[in-house]
Amino acid sequence: MTTMTMAKALNTALHDSLAADEDVLLIGEDIGTLGGVFRITDGLQKAFGPQRVIDSPLAESGIVGTAVGMAYAGMRPVCEIQFDGFVFPAFDQLVAQVARLHYRTGGRVRMPLTIRIPFGGGIGAVEHHSESPEAYFAHTPGLRVVTVADPQDAYSTMRAAIECEDPVILLEPKRRYWGKGEVDTSLTTDLSSARVLRSGRDATLVAYGPLVVTALEAAVAAEDDGIDLEVIDLRSLAPLDRDTVAESVRRTGRLIAAHEAPGTVSLSSEVITCAIEDCFEHLEAAPERVTGYDVPYPPAALEEHHLPGIDRILDAVDRTLGRRSSREAA
Amino acid sequence: MSTMMSAGSTRPPRDGRPTSPTSALSTHAQADDPRRHHDLAGALDRPLHVLDEDGTRHKDPLLDPYLADVDEKTLASLLRDMTVIRALDDEAVALQRQGELGLWPPLRGQEAAQIGLARSLADDDFLFTSYRENGVAWCRGVEPAEMLSVWRGTTLSGWDPFARRMATPQVIIGAQTHHAVGYAMAMSARGEKNLAVTCFGDGAMSQGDVNEAMVFAASFRAPVLFFCQNNHYAISEPVALQATVPLSHRPVGFGIPSLRVDGNDILAMRAAVALAAERIRSGAGPMFLEAVTYRLGPHTTSDDPTRYRDEAELETWRKRDPILRLENHLARLGAPVERYQEEAQAQAREAADALHRAVSTLTDPAPESLFENVLTTAHAGLARQRAQMLAFEASLAPAGSTS
Numbered sequence: 001m002t003t004m005t006m007a008k009a010l011n012t013a014l015h016d017s018l019a020a021d022e023d024v025l026l027i028g029e030d031i032g033t034l035g036g037v038f039r040i041t042d043g044l045q046k047a048f049g050p051q052r053v054i055d056s057p058l059a060e061s062g063i064v065g066t067a068v069g070m071a072y073a074g075m076r077p078v079c080e081i082q083f084d085g086f087v088f089p090a091f092d093q094l095v096a097q098v099a100r101l102h103y104r105t106g107g108r109v110r111m112p113l114t115i116r117i118p119f120g121g122g123i124g125a126v127e128h129h130s131e132s133p134e135a136y137f138a139h140t141p142g143l144r145v146v147t148v149a150d151p152q153d154a155y156s157t158m159r160a161a162i163e164c165e166d167p168v169i170l171l172e173p174k175r176r177y178w179g180k181g182e183v184d185t186s187l188t189t190d191l192s193s194a195r196v197l198r199s200g201r202d203a204t205l206v207a208y209g210p211l212v213v214t215a216l217e218a219a220v221a222a223e224d225d226g227i228d229l230e231v232i233d234l235r236s237l238a239p240l241d242r243d244t245v246a247e248s249v250r251r252t253g254r255l256i257a258a259h260e261a262p263g264t265v266s267l268s269s270e271v272i273t274c275a276i277e278d279c280f281e282h283l284e285a286a287p288e289r290v291t292g293y294d295v296p297y298p299p300a301a302l303e304e305h306h307l308p309g310i311d312r313i314l315d316a317v318d319r320t321l322g323r324r325s326s327r328e329a330a
Numbered sequence: 331m332s333t334m335m336s337a338g339s340t341r342p343p344r345d346g347r348p349t350s351p352t353s354a355l356s357t358h359a360q361a362d363d364p365r366r367h368h369d370l371a372g373a374l375d376r377p378l379h380v381l382d383e384d385g386t387r388h389k390d391p392l393l394d395p396y397l398a399d400v401d402e403k404t405l406a407s408l409l410r411d412m413t414v415i416r417a418l419d420d421e422a423v424a425l426q427r428q429g430e431l432g433l434w435p436p437l438r439g440q441e442a443a444q445i446g447l448a449r450s451l452a453d454d455d456f457l458f459t460s461y462r463e464n465g466v467a468w469c470r471g472v473e474p475a476e477m478l479s480v481w482r483g484t485t486l487s488g489w490d491p492f493a494r495r496m497a498t499p500q501v502i503i504g505a506q507t508h509h510a511v512g513y514a515m516a517m518s519a520r521g522e523k524n525l526a527v528t529c530f531g532d533g534a535m536s537q538g539d540v541n542e543a544m545v546f547a548a549s550f551r552a553p554v555l556f557f558c559q560n561n562h563y564a565i566s567e568p569v570a571l572q573a574t575v576p577l578s579h580r581p582v583g584f585g586i587p588s589l590r591v592d593g594n595d596i597l598a599m600r601a602a603v604a605l606a607a608e609r610i611r612s613g614a615g616p617m618f619l620e621a622v623t624y625r626l627g628p629h630t631t632s633d634d635p636t637r638y639r640d641e642a643e644l645e646t647w648r649k650r651d652p653i654l655r656l657e658n659h660l661a662r663l664g665a666p667v668e669r670y671q672e673e674a675q676a677q678a679r680e681a682a683d684a685l686h687r688a689v690s691t692l693t694d695p696a697p698e699s700l701f702e703n704v705l706t707t708a709h710a711g712l713a714r715q716r717a718q719m720l721a722f723e724a725s726l727a728p729a730g731s732t733s
Binding site: 051056057059061062064065066067068069070071072073074075077089092093096097100102103104105106107108109110141142144164165166192239240242243 | 456458485486487491498502505510511512515517519520542543545546549702703705706709710711
């Protein structure tokens, strides 16, 4: 057990995966000599050589498409997409190739790719550096989409993603890279299940990625008002662990879903729909969602208004509990 | 090899016209309809060839060393291969017209390009192709039913890519070029001497993926052959819309040696592929071949080419028929052409009959197979949907029915 940042936990997981399996290789922009713009691959090219930690030309479709060919040849490539907003040139390779090759070939071709994408906002970045593209991929059959929320989860999930025979989009919450936590490298995890991070009686608060920390902070703040929130980290966005959410909602009767991505046709749309299908009779109030607004990601000076924070989450909690909220005040 | 390295970039134009992109563009601008000038690329740079349309054999210092082994038996086998894949192609078109197939992309006219490629590779070279390479697939041992299932709509891919050393048809234009480069990089890292080969058409040359793939291949010296069949049309769009210079000039800018070859000359194709394969296998990095050919049929059986090309053009290319050219060559050698034709036709009939018989063996898969192989592992959401679909479909069965 060691205390480390999420960045170091991811770096350690990549190191350990490279060391454990000679078919694992890393490919992406600036990941070699520089160690990645977030230093997630720091020192790995030096340790494993330029054939296993490959600085690629600046072409995201090329990074993913080349990895497809490597996977055909039995490799387990880990692609780094430098920023969330840069993944779109690779969209065809991801949704029309990576996601479908196993299905297309009747199970003959496996695509054990891991696509790492630093995602989300809150770092005061310029355009295309703060996106939350998860719904595009969660909508695409054949892809696993997972998020990580703390250093231990980051380590174990990365190891599991690289070992998985399915293609995995692994979304790393870039504004949490420098948060610290205890990491036990012997702990393993699966890629499918949500986890209840905090038990509570009054309402179920569902989050993932960067908002897991925010949700836990909101739950602590809610205690001051005598409100006991249950916090669920979804972790896997596809497939979705709807059973864990439903089990919780059956106990609390109330549901709030939060994420940074715009709310329309989003993960919160799906989580709330599933809860209505699975436990409608247990709901005591309309589910609430707290999301980014339906706007292109705004300039840095506006992002604090756009991103769900503790107060917006608590405002939604108040609504589900029938307490006075901002909407009645207006 | 030095002539090859510079081929395309420095070779003077044969007809004296300037080759700079600017002048090519101005030629375009003066035309009433620039899309009619689809022979512009062809006029700029005559493809390498060793057989004239009348079958006369020319010497070519670059290609001749790769044709030293060609004897009458080889020529007869190439005639047989081209005849067989034409018959298979004709039979598949007929099956589509009879309603047995949903669609078919004919290869008629491109037999020399496909046989010249496939018969010059090693068995364990790995191909990533588009959807028109059924002649290549036949050479890789793909069975008739495997060839048809995609086009009958019973599967999304017809064969085991690893057994045939050929990925199944790629429909997204140019996407497979990356896969070939990645495969080549992986083989290279393992010290294997195989090639990856990727087939695509003139239209694909405009795709970002093809251009990116050339960057990756060049930067990593990947052992990959880029094999472009320029059949002059991307559905209705003439090649001049994709490029105002010969397609084979482009790879040179990426640092990839490139040859422009007469794709209807089976001997030139065979030699060019052998040359490229030898060079790539030696560790010299990727190479590009443009096979200048012509799609005599429609883009697919759903297409109507009379809307975009005229009979005179078609007639010109019928005279350049690759099978006819090889027959003319055999005749000039004094070989018993008719006997070879009869032998080839007998094999072609046999193959076409097998294709015809195979189509009826392709039955619809079980409905629940819809849910198979989405992921490699169990998926609770899909299991739920599968159960729901089966329950719904069972509810449609008439009362008392047990099926």
